[in-house]
Amino acid sequence: MNKHLVIVGGGQAAAQLVQSSRQLGFEGNITLIGEESEAPYQRPPLSKKYLAGELERDRLFIKPPQFYAERGVELLLGTRAESIRTDSRQLRLSDDSRIDYDLLALATGAAPRRMDIPGTALTGVHYLRTVKDVDAIQARLKTSKRVVIVGAGYIGLEVAASCVARGAKVTVLEAAPRILGRVVCDTTADFYADYHKSRGVSIHCGAQVAEFLGDTQVTGVRTSADAVYDADCVIVGIGVTPNTQLAEAAGISCSNGICVDPYTRTDVKGVFALGDCTSHPHPWIGTRVRLESVQNAIEQGKSAASTMFAEPRAFTDVPWFWSDQYDLKLQIAGLALDYDQTIMRGDTRQRKFAVYYMQGKRLVAVDAVNSPKDFILAKRLLSAHAEPSPEAIADLEQDLSAFLPNS
Helix, strand or coil: CCCEEEEECCCHHHHHHHHHHHHCCCCCEEEEEECCCCCCECCHHHHCHHHHCCCCHHHHECCCHHHHHHCCEEEEECCCEEEEECCCCEEEECCCCEEECCEEEECCCEEECCCCCCCCCCECEEECCCHHHHHHHHHHHCCCCEEEEECCCHHHHHHHHHHHHCCCEEEEEECCCCCCCCCCCHHHHHHHHHHHHHCCCEEEECCCEEEEECCCECCEEEECCCCEEECCEEEECCCEEECCHHHHHCCCCECCCEECCCCCECCCCCEEECCCCEEEEECCCCEEECCCCHHHHHHHHHHHHHHHHCCCCCCCCCCEEEEEECCEEEEEEECCCCCCEEEEEEEHHHCEEEEEEEECCEEEEEEEECCHHHHHHHHHHHHCCCCCCHHHHHCCCCCHHHHCCCC
């Protein structure tokens, strides 16, 4: 098959598409265009072990550089795709060169939400999305020990734990009434808030940041309530937005991401999209959703390759996520978008428990803290649409696998 596959993006989804395409026997040309100067690398460790100084830079790479050369993949790194001509199937790049494609895959990822307040240009105010961002934060932390983190989602709390590991005094400011407000229930959130506080982190919820203080370098953060927190380093983690600008300008349908069907196809022939930048219908969830996860990136990479070079293959697995903070591993199966009760299995005092989310009789999600057994079983229960009773979930003597079909 003598075609040219062009991939725009240099993350997990792009790397998986390269690997799966070659595994399926595609022998045509592959060109990967990435804005960063690095070959595709893992992003989850950036806020965790890499920031904490516990992971070497070389171990971030998904595949070593020779992987691409051995498979005849051209890497155009430090290069930006500026526009797409879908009629002539051509890209214009940042050096004003043109590149033709037969198949185009947009794996453009997401970008950190920026704050529009005074002081954002001060030295010492950081966002975290790339390895370059983390390198800058690490350099700052060598001389800065008072860190203020804006945002108490997964990234903010992972960064807090990593900064504590580097000996910093950490303050977390969250505009919402509690931490992890959009992703977990009160039980899980309260446990994590208490654990961070036990490690010396100061957490302030309902704190709307109004200004970063300082002349040329940041010296503090002021909230709308006029509270001031001293800071030598500020790290903002208030979520991300999908990078859809390239697709939108080309007339490709977008809504909270680049819209794709279950097989990663956009509404423009020959153009696919995958990873954090996509919005796709998910049969398990029953609605269109945008997922920011390694699992989604890998599975959509496999789906795109199969659809292009074998047969259409949809991503239908139960979504899952994880977060490492200190010696706590939070593993989440499913999505707690809509639930009416939660059931505790285990004991938060043991730092090993799970919270099961129910919507009526239906299990919709599970938070497992230091409990891989619950996490693994939860994925099976969710996939089977099993209906364990609240009483059975709460009973540690009850084997929940009994609720699986044919068990």
